Amino acid sequence: xxxxxxxxxxxxxxxxxxxxxxxxxxxxxxxxxxxxxxxxxxxxxxxxxxxxxxxxxxxxxxxxxxxxxxxxxxxxxxxxxxxxxxxxxxxxxxxxxxxxxxxxxxxxxxxxxxxxxxxxxxxxxxxxxxxxxxxxxxxxxxxxxxxxxxxxxxxxxxxxxxxxxxxxxxxxxxxxxxxxxxxxxxxxxxxxxxxxxxxxxxxxxxxxxxxxxxxxxxxxxxxxxxxxxxxxxxxxxxxxxxxxxxxxxxxxxxxxxxxxxxxxxxxxxxxxxxxxxxxxxxxxxxxxxxxxxxxxxxxxxxxxx
Numbered sequence: 179x180x181x182x183x184x185x186x187x188x189x190x191x192x193x194x195x196x197x198x199x200x201x202x203x204x205x206x207x208x209x210x211x212x213x214x215x216x217x218x219x220x221x222x223x224x225x226x227x228x229x230x231x232x233x234x235x236x237x238x239x240x241x242x243x244x245x246x247x248x249x250x251x252x253x254x255x256x257x258x259x260x261x262x263x264x265x266x267x268x269x270x271x272x273x274x275x276x277x278x279x280x281x282x283x284x285x286x287x288x289x290x291x292x293x294x295x296x297x298x299x300x301x302x303x304x305x306x307x308x309x310x311x312x313x314x315x316x317x318x319x320x321x322x323x324x325x326x327x328x329x330x331x332x333x334x335x336x337x338x339x340x341x342x343x344x345x346x347x348x349x350x351x352x353x354x355x356x357x358x359x360x361x362x363x364x365x366x367x368x369x370x371x372x373x374x375x376x377x378x379x380x381x382x383x384x385x386x387x388x389x390x391x392x393x394x395x396x397x398x399x400x401x402x403x404x405x406x407x408x409x410x411x412x413x414x415x416x417x418x419x420x421x422x423x424x425x426x427x428x429x430x431x432x433x434x435x436x437x438x439x440x441x442x443x444x445x446x447x448x449x450x451x452x453x454x455x456x457x458x459x460x461x462x463x464x465x466x467x468x469x470x471x472x473x474x475x476x477x478x479x480x481x482x483x
Contacts, residue, residue: 181195181196181197181463181464182194182195182196182202182242183196183461183463183468183476184216184218184223184242185216185470185476186213186214186215186216186225187213187474188213188474189206189207189208189209189210189213190204190205190206190207190213191204191205191207191213191216191223191225191240191245192204193223193242193245194476196463196464196466196468196478197464199476199478202243203244203245204245205240205245207227209229210227210228210229211228211229211230211257211258212227212228212258212259212260213225213227213228213260214226214227214228214259214260214261214262214263214272215260215261215262215303216262217262217263217264217265218242219265219270219285220265221241221242221243222239222240222241222242222248222285223238223239223240223241223242223245224237224238224239224240224262224263224265224270224272224285225237225238225240225260225262225263226238226253226258226260226263226272226274227260228255228257228258228259228260230256230257234252234253235252235253235254235255235258235274236250236251236252236253237250237251237253237263237270237272237274237281237283237288238250238251239270239285239288248288249287249288250288251281251283251288251289251290253272253274253275253281254274254275254276254293255274255275255276256276257300258273258274258300259300259301259343260272260273260300260301261273261301261302261303261347262303263303264303264304264305264306265285266306266311266324267324268284268285268286269282269283269284269285269291269324269325270282270283270284270285271283271304271306271311271324272303272304273296273299273300273302273303273304273313274293275293275295275296275298277295277298278295278296278297278298278299278315279293279294279295279296280293280294280296280304280311280313280322280327281293281294282294282324282325282327291325291327292325292326292327293327294322294326294327294328294329296313296315296316296320297315297316298342299315299316299341299342299343299344300342300343300344301343301344301345302314302315302344302345302346302347303347304322304347305347305348305349305350305355306324307350307355307368308368309324310322310323310324310330310368311323311324311327312348312350312355312368313348314344314346314347314348314357315344316340317334317335317337317339317359318332318333318334318335319332319333319334319335319348319355319357319366319368320332321368321371331371332371333366333368333371333372333373335357335359335362335364335366335373335376336373336376337359337362339359339360339361341360345382345383345384346358346359346382346383346384347384349384349385349386349387350368350387351387351390351392351405353367353406354366354367354368354374354405354406355367355368356385356387356392356394356405358381358382358383358384358385358394360380360381360382361378361379361380361381361382362376362377362378362379362381363376363377363379363381363385363392363394363396363403364376365392365405365406365408374406374408375407375408376408377396377401377403377408379396379397379401380396380397380398381394381395381396381401382395382396383395383422383423383424384424385424385425386424386425386426386427386432387405388427388445389445390404390405390406391403391404391405391411391445392404392405393425393427393432394425395421395422395423395424395425395434398416398419398420398421398422399413399414399415399416399421400413400414400415400416400421400425400432400434400443401413402414402432402445402448412448413448414434414441414443414448414449414450416434416436416439416441416450417450419436419438419439420436421434421435421436421441422435422436422437422457423435423436423457423458423459423460424459424460425460426460426461426462426467427445428462428467428481429481429482429483430444430445430446431443431444431445431451431481431482432445433460433462433467434460435457435458435459435460435469436457437457437458437472438455438456438457439453439454439455439456439457440453440454440456440457440458440460440467440469440479441453441454442467442481442482444482451482452482454467454469454477454479456469456471456475456477457469457471458470458471458472462481465480465481466478466479466480466481467479467480467481
């Protein structure tokens with residue numbers, strides 16, 4: 179399990195020791211519009227940076243131990259905010275494209291494997307499931323050939339939701355995909371290209387799936403449904419607070435957060451067992467809950483037991 183974490187703030191990516199918060203290294207990119215969410219794979223950190231329209235955007239591969247650049251691959255894009263890329267079978271996948279799209283980049287030298295046009299949206303990540311690549315763009319779950327990026331099939335949901343900044347990504351259980359097109363959560367059978375069930379109620383963000391249940395933020399609350407049927411299992415309402423960020427799951431607990439507070443909730447009972455006085459994006463690493471707050475701080479907490 180990783181004992182370091184990678185944290186982007188302003189124009190700088192920092193590597194920190196999880197146990198004590200000491201700095202391992204930092205890299206300042208300088209003069210950017212945005213730095214995307216980092217992802218770590220096999221000793222390298224991958225992230226995309228955004229610049230203004232017409233200026234070069236890049237997908238970077240950095241040595242995870244030192245921060246030295248392995249390579250940078252130019253992306254066509256304008257005013258992008260990037261979520262984390264994913265890496266599968268020697269290819270890094272990220273959103274990009276001057277009018278929207280999906281890039282595949284070889285992780286050996288940073289050469290483009292493909293560019294696939296898609297609707298012009300940002301703040302999303304692709305997913306990989308059973309040998310295929312998936313994107314959820316403009317109310318459609320697209321299945322892609324992972325080598326060429328070509329769209330093999332599309333499953334559209336019954337939604338009129340329209341946004342440039344999607345702030346969501348598809349997730350998969352053993353059989354189904356789960357996507358959020360506000361205000362609705364959808365379960366999709368990717369083999370049949372069919373919606374299996376849907377649930378309304380002010381859903382937003384990205385759901386999480388574990389042990390036969392799907393966890394989503396609905397109207398500021400945590401709502402848990404049976405992953406196969408969509409039947410309501412239980413709901414957690416934070417005391418006098420509105421949950422905002424996607425849930426994460428570890429060791430029998432689901433962690434959720436508002437802008438100011440993080441909560442640990444027992445999956446077995448649906449009851450709150452602990453809180454932390456920081457809210458923001460949540461990550462699990464090295465038996466700790468990491469909270470990236472809007473003020474640029476990163477806090478670490480020992481997981482609930």
